[in-house]
Amino acid sequence: MVLEEKENKSGAPAVEMAIKILTYLSRYRNKNRTLAEIARDLNINKSSCHRILKVLLDYRLVSYDKNTRQFSLGSFLIVLGSRASEFNDYLKIAKQHLKELAETTKQTCVLVEPIANNRLVYIAKEEPEAAVRITVSIGQSFPVTSASFGKCYLAFLPEKEAREIVKEVGIKQFTDKSITNVEEFFQSLEVIRKQGYAVSFEEHTPGVFGISAPVFDNSGSVRMVVSCIGLASSVNEETINFYADKVKTTAQKITAIFSDM
Amino acid sequence: MVLEEKENKSGAPAVEMAIKILTYLSRYRNKNRTLAEIARDLNINKSSCHRILKVLLDYRLVSYDKNTRQFSLGSFLIVLGSRASEFNDYLKIAKQHLKELAETTKQTCVLVEPIANNRLVYIAKEEPEAAVRITVSIGQSFPVTSASFGKCYLAFLPEKEAREIVKEVGIKQFTDKSITNVEEFFQSLEVIRKQGYAVSFEEHTPGVFGISAPVFDNSGSVRMVVSCIGLASSVNEETINFYADKVKTTAQKITAIFSDM
Incomplete structure (x- = not known):
């Protein structure tokens, strides 16, 4: 193989x-x-x-x-999709955890997976019951170096692999808060690895924050990323820390599904 | 093209x-x-x-x-399946008609579509609330010459095309009631064309009847087949005629969706 x-x-x-x-x-x-x-x-x-x-x-x-x-x-x-949905039992359980996260944080919560060409794709989302909220489209994909999702995903890959990807894909400047210097970028990944989650504060979209934590498969490789995203104006350091804690716990719960498989 | x-x-x-x-x-x-x-x-x-x-x-x-x-x-x-489901609005409306048919007939009702290799596939089903009922698996496929579905589909194809298919696929004997003589088979298709529906009484599965009517697309070609299937022991000529009438009406309602498209 x-x-x-x-x-x-x-x-x-x-x-x-x-x-x-x-x-x-x-x-x-x-x-x-x-x-x-x-x-x-x-x-x-x-x-x-x-x-x-x-x-x-x-x-x-x-x-x-x-x-x-x-x-x-x-x-x-x-037909294929509904069968895939039946067979991917983990996704059903993962969505339940995602829903709880959305209820607790009152923010939009998403599951993101890597697909070909070094891209990440939204695979599930749960939105809070709020008048104003961030929304995304399931199936939409974006370069793996984007936003808190991408930083989180790359942080938990073997560094050699992450460096190759960054070299290939490049780091695009989305806002004036985007980190575009490669060494600075990898330093930020080290912090993410240590604290177990990634934060993007308007690095990808002005006015939007994202907090992401990694989900691992039963071989210990990063398999997907769970995130909560919302309006930057609605948060401060305290709420960010609170959300980060909840996102990490949710990621651990979803990781546990895989270790049972 | x-x-x-x-x-x-x-x-x-x-x-x-x-x-x-x-x-x-x-x-x-x-x-x-x-x-x-x-x-x-x-x-x-x-x-x-x-x-x-x-x-x-x-x-x-x-x-x-x-x-x-x-x-x-x-x-x-x-992701692809749920998007296809959103885009195929007709299927949502068709399923609603299928549900009403299952409620009226108290039999299992299905939508069948042709796929490659001269096969038909179950694309939707509605089961009645009954203790004993016939069930099928969405996505399961079978040769286009089988059961009331196949007879109905072939009856509404141009005869030349139907004859080519029968020649290629053959007519399998499933029970002692199966029609296996090609000319007899085509005579039965003529009857189906005239009455607007096909009946199989234990021709495919012992103990099971099926009644099918064609759904046409907006160019007038047969696009799918709507059927009700149930236990042969539970019906007589009168109930068969009643079901046939309901299946035909449902097929016409689903055909109307396409003509509006």
């Missing part, structure tokens, strides 16, 4: 394209798209795109409207 | 394999499987299987347990 092996190129480019097409069609703004639009936006050769769509259509992973000539996500994905 | 074109071979074999792997892992008995098991059961070359699994893993369409070395459906499928 060489599953952990790093490869620069995908060993199955058509499969990767198919997944990119599905991910693309899963965005609200791309709900219905023509072949030409998909090929253009994903920078895929039109005839490859057509061949892949044909197979996805055959198996109802996409559907096709003859009148508008648009593709959209297909019904068989609902 | 040649999307309607028939091709014997898939234009994207790796994508087809990837879908087969996901479908395989979506069955309860295959929930957790090793690379060797997947390659063996799907008759795929082990190294191709490995390459495809690697990409599916990268994008979390599958997950991998390092300890057991088993693969299972991944969390990103949940």
